[in-house]
Amino acid sequence: MGMLFNTLYNLTDIWFAGYLSADALAGMSIASSVFFLLLSIGIGIQSGASAMIAPGAGRNDTSGVKDWVNNVCGMAIGFSAISFAIGYFTAQPLVVLLGAEAHIEPLAMEYLWVTLAGSVGFILSFGAAGALMALGDTKSNRNALVIGFFANFILNPFFTFALGLGVSGIALATVVIKFATAFYLLRVLAKRLEIRIRPRFNWQRHKALLRQVLPASFNMLTIVLGSFITVALIGQFRSEHVAGYTVGLRLEQVLLLPALGLNSAVMAIVGQNMGAGKNERIVDAFQKSLLIGLAMAALSIPLMWFLSPFTVGLFTDSESIKSTGITYLRIDTLAFYAYVVLFQSVAVLQAIQKPMFPLYLGIARQLVIPGSINYVLIMVYDFPMISMFYTIVIVVILSALVAYFYTKREIDLLPNR
Template sequence: MKAATAEQKDLTQGSVYKHMIRIGIPAALGMVFNTLYNLTDNWFAGQISDVALSGLSIASIVFALFLALGMGLQSGTSAMVAADLGSKRIDKVREWIDCSHGITWFLSAVILLLGWLFADDLLDFLSDDAQIVAVAWDYTSVILFGNLFFNLTSCFAGALIAHGNTTSYRNVLIFGFFANWLLNPLFIFVFDFGVAGLAWSTLVIKMGSSLYLWKVLMNEVGVWSKPAYNFDHWKQLLAQIMPASMNMLTIIIGGFITIYFISQFGDYPVAGYSVGIRLEQLLLMPALGLNASVMALVGQNYGAGNIDRVKEIYSKSLKIALLISVFFIPTMIFLSPLMMTQFSDNQEIVDVGVYYLRADAFAFYGYMMLFCSNALLQAIKQPLFPLVIGVLRQMILPIIAFYVLIEVLDFGLYSIFWSIVAIVLTSSIIALIYTQHRLKILKPKPQTD
C-alpha cells in the first residue's frame, strides 16, 4: 500500500475537495463491504435452517448494542485525536490514542459482564421459541467474549480516520468480507459449530482486523499504542463516546418503533419496508464516506485554529451532498421497482418497498445534511446536539406522528412513510440552523486540555 504523503496527512492544507474525495471514497466502499458481510452471514444461516436464520436475526439485536459502542469509540477517538493532530501536538495525540485503547478494554469488560448477566433474558424477551433462543445464545455467547476485538478495531480505525487514513479500515472490511466466505463453511460445516460457527468466523476476522490496524497505527504515530488509564482523559473521551453511542442506539430503537406501527398492516408491509430500507442504506453509503471526511478535516482544522477553513469544509460538504443526491434521488424514484424485484416476487412486498423508496427519495438530501452537520458537531466536540436530534427524529416525533396518523386519524400505511419524510426534512433544517449558529460563535480549540 502506498504511503500517504505529508500533505495528505496534514488536512489543514491543500484542496478540501481533494481531501474529501480521498478520505470519503475508501470509507464508503468499506461500508458497502461491511453491509455485504452481514448479508453473507444471513445467507449462511439460511443454509443451516430456518431456526438458525431466526436465531441469528434475534442475536443481531443484541449484536447491535456492540455496534453502537463501537461507533461511539470510533467517533470519540477521532474527535480527540484529530484536534491535537491539527495543533501538531504529537505527544498529546499518542496520549489520546493510548487512553482510548485503555478505555476500550474497560468498556469491553463491562459489556462482557452485562451481556453475561442479561443477554439471555433479553433473548427470551425477544422470542418465545426455546429452540430459537438457544441458537441465538450460541451466537451471542461467542460474540460477547470477542467484543474486545470489535471495539479495538473501532478504536484504532477512529485514530486512523483522524489522520485522514480510511484506506486501512477499508482494506480490513474488504478482506473480512472475502475471508468470511472461506471461514463460515469451515466453522459451520467442517467443525460442525452450527450458528456459533458464524460467530467464530467473525471473531477470528475481527481479531485479525484489530491487529492489522494496530500495526498500521504504529506506522502512523511511530510507537505501539498501549492501554493507558488517565482518568481525566477518560472522562473527556466518555463525553464524546457516550453521546455518539446513544445516538446510534436511537437509530436501532427508531427502527423498532417504525416496524411496530407498520406491522399493524400485516407481515408483507413489514417485509417490503425492511427490504426498502436496506436498499436505501446501500444508497446512503456515500454519506458515511462524507461523514468520515468531515470528521477528519474539521477535527484537524479545529485543532489548528483554522475556523474559516472549518466553515469552508462544512459548506463544501453540503455541496458534495447535493451532488450525490442529484444522482441517487432519480435512482430511488425510477429504479426502485427493479431493485425490489431482485429480493421478492410477492407483489405486495414489492409495492410497499417501491412506495417507501420513492417517498423517502424526497428526504435523501435531508439525510445527507444530517450526516454533515452531525459529523462537524462531533469533530468540534459538541456531540450532545446530534443525540438530541436523534432522540427527536427516531423516537419522540415518530411515536407522536404515527400514533396520531394511524390510531386517531385512521390514515393508511403510506402516511407513515410521508411522516418520515417530514420528520427527516424538519430535523435536517434544525440541524443546519444550529450548526451554522455554532460556526458563527466557534473559537479555536483551547490548547490546555
C-alpha cells in the same frame, strides 16, 4: 469505499442467512438489532477518538496523540466488558420484545451469544479506525473492510455449511474477522506513531474522552433504539416483516455509504482545522460536503426506487419479506438527501467538539417523536404498517432542516485565531 464494503459485508451475512431459511433470516435480523443496541455505546468511541486526537494532530503534538491512543484502547476494552455484561442479562428478553416467535428465538440467540463474546474485537477496531482517521489515514480502515468482505465470503460458507454451525457460523465468521481487523489497525497505528500500544486507564484522560464519546455513543444509541422501536412495532405484524424491513434498510445503507464516507472525511478535515484555528476551511468543508451529497442523492434515489424489486429479491423468495423491503425503500427515497444533510451536520458538530445538540436531536428524532406517533398509530388506532415509514420520512426531513441551521450558527460563533 470502506463503508461500501462494510455494508456489503452485512448484506453477505443476510444473504447466507436467507440461504439457510426464512426463519434464519428473520432470527438474524432480530438478533442484529439487539446486538447493535448493546454495542452502540462502544460505537461512539470512533467519533470520540477522532474528535480528541485530531486537534493534537493539527498541532503536531505527537506525545499527546500517543497518550490518547493508549487511553482509547483502554476505554474500548472497558466498553466491551460492559456490553457483554448488559447483553448477558438482557439479550433474551429483548429478542422476545422484538416479536421473535418460539421457533425464531433460538436462532436469534445463537447469533447473539457468539457476537457478544467477541464484542472486544468490534470496539477495538472502532477505536483504532477513529484514531487513524484523526491522523488523516482513512485508507487502512478501507483496506481492512475490503479484505474483511472477501474473507467473509470464504469463512461464512465454511463455518455455516461445511462445519454445519448454521446461524452460529455466520456470527463466528464475523467475530474472527473483527479480531483480525482490530489487530491490523492497531499494528498500523503503532507503526505510524512508532510506539507499542499499551491500554491505559488515566482517569483525567478518560473523563475528557468520555465528554466526547458518551454524547456520540448516546447519539448512536438513539439511532439504534429508534430502529429497535420500529422493529418492535413491525414485529406486531409478524417476524417476516422484520426481515423485509432489515433487508430494505441494509440495501438503503449501501446507497448512503458514500455519504457516510464523506461524513468521516469531514470530521477529520474539520477537526484538524479546528486545532489549527482555520475557521474559513471549516465553512468550506461543510458547504462542499452538502454539494457533493446532493450529487450523491441525484444518483442514488432513482436506483433506490427502480432496482428495489430486483435487489430485495436476491435475499429471499418470500413474497411478504420482499413486499415489505420494497415498500420501505421506495417511501424512504423522499428522505434520502435529508439523511445526507443530517450526517454532515452531525459530523461538523462533533468535530468542533459540540456533541450535545446531535444527542438531543437524536433523542427527539429517533425516540420521542416517531416512537410516540407510531405507537399511537399502530397500537391505538390500528393503522397499517406502512404508516410508520411515512412518519420516519417526515421526521427526518424536519430534523435535517433544524440540524443544518444550528450547525451553520455554531460555525459562525467559532472564535477566530
